[in-house]
Amino acid sequence: MPQDKLTFIQRLHDAFDDYYQSVIGLHAFTHSCTWDDKTKQVRSASHSCIPRRMDRTIGQETSEDSKAKTQHSDTVTPDGVVQASDAYGIVAEMKKNFNRKSEEETFEQLKKYDGDLVGWWTPNERIAGHDIALLTGLPTSTAATDAYARWREAGNSFQRPFAIVEFSLHTQAKVYMHLHRVAGQLSEPEHDERLRQSKQIDVLHLYQLFSRWKFMDNEPPILFMLVHVYEHTLPLFAAEGDFGREGATHPVVEVSAEEARNKMEEQFCRRDNDPRQFQLPRLAWVQKALDTLVEIGVASRVVKQKSKPKYRVEVRLRKKDTKEYFAERLFALAERKQKKHAAGEKQVDLFPNES
Amino acid sequence: MPRKSQISFEIEALLYSRPIPWDRLAGVLDSAMRAGAKELRVKLLLSETPLPRMLASIAGPDSGRLRQFYHHTDAWAGHLQGRFGRERPITVQGSFFVQKHPKYPRVWVLVTDAQTDFLKRPLRNLLRSLSDRPTAPILRTPEIATLLKYLEARQSLQPVRVTQLGYRSRITSAGATKAVERDRKWTDLGIAEAFADAIEAGQWVTDASVEYKADGYRTAHAKIGRYGVFTFAVRCGSALESFIDPATRLANDWYDFLRNRERAKPTNFRSRPFSITFDTPALGSIEHVSLLRAALQKLPSVSCSVLHGNPYFHVAMLDYQDGSTYEVLVLDPASITVIPQGRTTVRALQRLCAQIFADFREGRLLEIEHAAG
Numbered sequence: 001m002p003q004d005k006l007t008f009i010q011r012l013h014d015a016f017d018d019y020y021q022s023v024i025g026l027h028a029f030t031h032s033c034t035w036d037d038k039t040k041q042v043r044s045a046s047h048s049c050i051p052r053r054m055d056r057t058i059g060q061e062t063s064e065d066s067k068a069k070t071q072h073s074d075t076v077t078p079d080g081v082v083q084a085s086d087a088y089g090i091v092a093e094m095k096k097n098f099n100r101k102s103e104e105e106t107f108e109q110l111k112k113y114d115g116d117l118v119g120w121w122t123p124n125e126r127i128a129g130h131d132i133a134l135l136t137g138l139p140t141s142t143a144a145t146d147a148y149a150r151w152r153e154a155g156n157s158f159q160r161p162f163a164i165v166e167f168s169l170h171t172q173a174k175v176y177m178h179l180h181r182v183a184g185q186l187s188e189p190e191h192d193e194r195l196r197q198s199k200q201i202d203v204l205h206l207y208q209l210f211s212r213w214k215f216m217d218n219e220p221p222i223l224f225m226l227v228h229v230y231e232h233t234l235p236l237f238a239a240e241g242d243f244g245r246e247g248a249t250h251p252v253v254e255v256s257a258e259e260a261r262n263k264m265e266e267q268f269c270r271r272d273n274d275p276r277q278f279q280l281p282r283l284a285w286v287q288k289a290l291d292t293l294v295e296i297g298v299a300s301r302v303v304k305q306k307s308k309p310k311y312r313v314e315v316r317l318r319k320k321d322t323k324e325y326f327a328e329r330l331f332a333l334a335e336r337k338q339k340k341h342a343a344g345e346k347q348v349d350l351f352p353n354e355s
Numbered sequence: 356m357p358r359k360s361q362i363s364f365e366i367e368a369l370l371y372s373r374p375i376p377w378d379r380l381a382g383v384l385d386s387a388m389r390a391g392a393k394e395l396r397v398k399l400l401l402s403e404t405p406l407p408r409m410l411a412s413i414a415g416p417d418s419g420r421l422r423q424f425y426h427h428t429d430a431w432a433g434h435l436q437g438r439f440g441r442e443r444p445i446t447v448q449g450s451f452f453v454q455k456h457p458k459y460p461r462v463w464v465l466v467t468d469a470q471t472d473f474l475k476r477p478l479r480n481l482l483r484s485l486s487d488r489p490t491a492p493i494l495r496t497p498e499i500a501t502l503l504k505y506l507e508a509r510q511s512l513q514p515v516r517v518t519q520l521g522y523r524s525r526i527t528s529a530g531a532t533k534a535v536e537r538d539r540k541w542t543d544l545g546i547a548e549a550f551a552d553a554i555e556a557g558q559w560v561t562d563a564s565v566e567y568k569a570d571g572y573r574t575a576h577a578k579i580g581r582y583g584v585f586t587f588a589v590r591c592g593s594a595l596e597s598f599i600d601p602a603t604r605l606a607n608d609w610y611d612f613l614r615n616r617e618r619a620k621p622t623n624f625r626s627r628p629f630s631i632t633f634d635t636p637a638l639g640s641i642e643h644v645s646l647l648r649a650a651l652q653k654l655p656s657v658s659c660s661v662l663h664g665n666p667y668f669h670v671a672m673l674d675y676q677d678g679s680t681y682e683v684l685v686l687d688p689a690s691i692t693v694i695p696q697g698r699t700t701v702r703a704l705q706r707l708c709a710q711i712f713a714d715f716r717e718g719r720l721l722e723i724e725h726a727a728g
Contacts (some may be wrong), residue, residue: 017663052483056450068377171666173636203686207723210669211626211694231671235678236697241486243675244656251678266624313542317675320652323660 006071008334009327015221016323021137022096025167026050026080027213028177028201029135032083033191039319045085047121052081053276054091054119058110067134076112077278079135079216085340088187089130091117094216098140103147107156110134112157113340119276131161138178141166144184159185165195176210177201214268215280224325225281232300233263234313243315250316256308261286296329300354365390366468371450374430380464380599384591387468395591396575397476398465399583399602400482401610401701402489406453406463407431421481430454436511437477437589437700449473459607463489470547490705490720492606493580495717496560499579500550503565506577506597507546517542517549519574524557525716527635535647535714537561546614547639559717569593582709599657610701612716613708628694631711631718636688644685645670650714651683654706672707692723 034046039135053074080092091113111322111333113132119129136144144164163184170176181195201209214228235243238251255263261283265271269280290311293299299313319325365487370389384395410431414423424432426569436448449452449469467473468601476541482489494502507515521539547567557669562580567573569590577594580588585598585607616627647668651659656675663669668685679702681698693707 020662163706170664173639173688175667204723205695206686207628207684207692210686227662227671231660231673232680232696233660233678235673238678240677240698240700243674243678250675263697267618285572314680315657315675317658317673320658321660322658322671322673323662 005328008331010326011253012223012330016224016227018096018137019218019220019224021169022094022218023213023216024177024209025096025137025218026092026094026204027090027137027209028167028206029133029165030080030082030090031128031205031209032179032195032199032201033084035057037053037190037194043084047083048080049272049274049279050080050213051077052119053077053195053278054081054113054117055119057116073118076117077217078113079218080278083127084121084188087128088132089120089127090186091130091329092133092135094135095118095144096135096137096140097337098134098136098144100143100147103144103151105145106134107151110162111156114162127188129160131163132158132329133162133186135165136164136166138166138168141180148183150326154239154310161185161284163195165253166312174203175206177206204310214264215276219285220281220294222289223323223326223330224310225321226292228264228268229286229289230293230313230326231322232267233260233316237261238315250314252312254302254310254312254316255290256310257283257287257290258308260290260311276327280283292330296326296333298329362723366392370466370468371424371432371434373425373433374427374452374454377454379594381592382467384587384595385590388587388590391470393588394468394470395587395722396469396471397585397587397595398467398474399492399606400453400463400465400489401606402463402493403461403489404487405429405455406489409487410453413484424450424452424595431573435473435477435481438478447472448475451478456603456607458574458600459603462603462606463611464603469481469584476665477680488702490610490702491603492609493585493705493709493712494579494581494602494605495712495719496550496554496558498605499581500546500601502598503546503563504595505601506565506567508598510592511619513568513571515546515565515567516589517546517563518566519562519578520549520553522553522558522560523560523717524559527614532649534650538615541684559712569596574668581712589680611707613701613704614703618695618697626695628692629721630692630721630722631708632690632692633716633722634689634717637689637716637718638668638691640684641665644690645710647685647691647715650710651707653714654710657706670677674700674703674706676706676722677695677703684708690721691718 028049030050034042034048036043047228051251054076056076057073066265067198077089079094081089083089110132118125134144148164163186164182166180166182170178178198178200179195180198181192186192197317234253234255237253237255242251261281264281264286265279289300293311294312299311302310304314365445368385369390372398375383389394407428407430409424410433411423411426414421414433420436422434430452434445434450434453434558435447438444438446449467451465452465453465456464503515519541520540523535523537525532533541564578566574566576573589575589582644583602585595618624618626638647651670658673660671662671670683672683673680676702679699681699682694682696684692686692
């Protein structure tokens with residue numbers, strides 16, 4: 001049931017901030033892992049991928065004649081994978097708002113990375129050693145640290161080095177991203193010590209983080225998708241000359257979800273033709289955003305025979321602050337859905353990552 | 356006393372009958388002034404699409420709103436008129452020519468003997484209606500001062516005096532909802548003194564008028580406007596020759612700086628952000644950032660979505676005049692970072708910079724250096 005308007009819209013904004021700062025924090029950490037303090041450059045032999053599909057060996061069977069051995073594996077998808085050198089890597093998982101209610105699931109998930117992972121940037125896709133890092137926001141780093149202590153007291157442990165790193169944005173004249181290792185330890189002594197003492201990611205690099213990276217593997221909140229689809233993506237499907245003509249109507253674009261997704265990927269995600277790299281954003285996220293544009297009356301569906309459905313959108317200035325505009329329309333939509341829900345229809349969760 | 360029509364005929368013959376070779380431009384404009392032109396205005400425009408082609412495509416026959424005198428590949432001349440006002444409409448009209456700078460092909464020099472109203476009304480509307488709208492450069496305070504110093508250097512022992520200075524400055528009064536106030540002073544100062552006073556007072560200059568001796572004895576006037584408009588009275592030859600080449604170079608550099616910053620395939624969709632840097636911590640408080648936000652929200656036909664307000668300021672902008680998108684980010688109290696996105700035209704960035712300079716503060720455009728860890 002939607003709360004009063006102010007609370008509802010504040011939740012939308014908070015979810016927006018949480019997601020975006022999680023993306024920035026994840027990229028900041030992976031950047032930190034690849035940074036060479038001596039040369040003041042990214043290590044030339046380093047690689048990173050957010051997220052990455054890795055294979056995990058989970059067991060091995062020997063055939064009855066003891067000759068053939070079969071390895072079983074499954075696929076894991078850490079939020080971030082960094083290879084700092086040919087012999088060392090780090091697997092990172094982002095939990096910006098560490099949730100005590102699901103702490104066991106979190107450590108179970110991290111435990112899956114505590115084995116022989118295949119998918120590194122080496123000839124045999126294996127690496128000599130890797131660390132595991134849990135990234136969490138400043139407000140919940142103590143909860144994460146306490147949860148780790150409880151998990152260890154219960155007799156659990158990681159075979160590989162494990163660390164909890166908190167991240168936060170601070171203002172001290174300039175804005176800095178702080179990375180602070182609050183529990184455990186990473187293998188590289190110099191990097192670990194810098195994180196232990198709280199490392200500042202310089203504002204110059206923050207510009208790069210903010211300018212390019214918009215997605216990680218978690219589903220973004222709907223407000224985030226609406227803003228980035230409407231402001232950054234749909235206008236690209238109209239010609240420059242279609243805008244601003246005197247007396248002319250606003251440009252109208254017709255796009256499919258795939259077309260919009262592909263455009264967003266080329267703008268905001270790195271594609272290295274690597275089969276282990278995910279396609280981001282996911283098609284389902286973009287589809288949901290376009291469907292929501294239809295539901296709030298900003299778009300309409302165009303169904304043509306023998307072709308995929310498209311979405312027709314008039315790209316025009318609806319309100320000075322598009323984010324505020326969409327927040328208000330989402331509230332109105334939630335109210336309508338609440339009434340329908342009361343009448344027995346299924347309600348769509350607008351806050352998929354909240355728990 | 357020659358009749359007004361005779362004066363007009365002579366001026367038209369001098370200015371609008373044929374393209375003027377670049378090395379003779381100053382002399383021809385001086386001749387036009389000797390023939391009776393009261394003021395001449397020179398406006399710099401930036402366009403990759405040839406302006407003559409665009410103007411020729413919309414010029415009408417002998418009569419009509421836009422009438423063509425001549426059309427060459429790199430030059431065009433014609434007459435423009437427009438009617439303004441509802442209850443008592445008036446006709447504002449004038450002739451002008453435009454030609455390409457020989458060294459900087461994206462810089463076009465427009466010259467007219469018409470009054471200021473002609474530039475502000477029918478000519479501005481005409482330029483805005485062109486399919487590939489040209490942009491104007493922005494001359495910052497130090498650049499305006501430098502151009503005037505070129506004139507001073509040319510004048511050798513004869514003084515060049517600043518007679519009028521238009522400027523803007525920040526309002527520092529507590530509780531002010533506006534960031535900037537405008538003012539103008541009438542004065543009689545040397546160039547260095549006038550600009551030093553302005554800079555010391557935290558002002559940035561929007562236009563400067565000077566008085567100097569032309570032909571050794573005749574008092575002439577020249578004015579430089581921030582958006583690349585030069586106005587000359589009495590004579591213009593020596594002033595034009597002092598200003599025009601450095602000004603067109605500045606205009607070309609301005610254009611070069613702002614172009615090709617968007618995410619595009621040739622750069623693997625990497626944006627080229629740049630910063631607008633101030634000499635003081637102009638964004639050192641939440642109140643200052645609010646003033647910047649207000650300035651950005653005043654941009655007409657541009658949406659300004661605040662992605663984050665505090666402790667860092669991050670907005671997504673969409674310019675509905677051409678579909679340009681970019682982000683503005685403040686992480687540093689002394690600079691604004693502009694992050695071009697999928698389509699970001701020079702025109703859109705010029706509008707952004709003009710708005711920030713006009714309603715927030717003038718700054719320097721700088722490349723973002725390589726990131727540090």
